Amino acid sequence: MPEPFPSDPVRAEGPPLVAAGRSGAPRLIVLDPAGAAKHDGLPATWRPLAEDHEILWYRIPVEGAWRETAETLAAPERSDLVTSGPLAADALQLAAEHPGSLRSVLLVDPAAEGVISPGDAAVADEAWLVQHDAEIAALRESGVEVEVLAHSRDDPDDQVPSPLPLGHGWVVDALRETLAKLEAR
Template sequence: MTAETDPVRAEGPSVVTDGDEGAKLLVLDPAGEGKHGELPATWRPLAARRQVIWCRLPVDGALSQAEDVLADAAPDGPSIDLVAAGEAAGDALRLAERHPGAASHVLLVDPVPDEASELADRVRSAGTAVDVLPHSTGEPYNRVPPPLTLGHPDVVAGITKILGDV
């Protein structure tokens, strides 16, 4: 998280949770969506099949709560898939590395490349799948500059395709 956190994004809950109690999607959101305590509307189909734990990184304590979710994961418990965008990709990979076997997948949207590649290789070698989802190309025809927000429909479609359960 950068020291230049937008004070508006830092308002609201540090974590927003919705969905079933089965398999989990642990989301590290650097943009701080969900300020009013609700998931982005595009995530409703995912929350219908999984418990979504949306950690709003601009809010103090969100990253430590994500750490707690992985630390408390039981080997025979529900699967946990970790999702992160942009600068939060490194945080997601470090969490997966500190808790080997706790996350089944780490799904990255527009990760910061310098930080993510070597770390992703270490996480993969420990047995956790690491995938990069559809991302913003930054081309002039693409109106959304990188990183895509986690609420973007292309992100939800990518998660759905990779996990194959929604």
């Protein structure tokens, strides 16, 4: 697993894991490169998801978050893994190491390892998918779906540079739709 992100004293405070929802419900494992949920609560947009899911929100800037993620994925419980740009390639690697524990890897702005212009995000994401095609194909062959949930858009409503925060409403809406499709399969 990668080394922790450069220390941001504000983001590195608080717990490495924020857990919410119903134990035993379908599990969402979130790898958050931004370290949201600092005050031991999910972003407001995610709280309704906790009614029907168990959510394990790992705040990657916090020491110990990667270790705890690996421990969770070592358990045989089937989960969906959600992350964004800076951690997208790492999420594919984690999924390859734990395919029996994951149903899907769901990505937001996977190409955004830094800031990308919203107008370039979709094209950059497509190029990222091509670059990681072999890993994605191997995961799909092992039964793990890989999908891009959302990316920044060149749209007046998109005032946030890429990558979209995991708590953004577009991300949560796309996550709901994707989870429903996965359930229907």
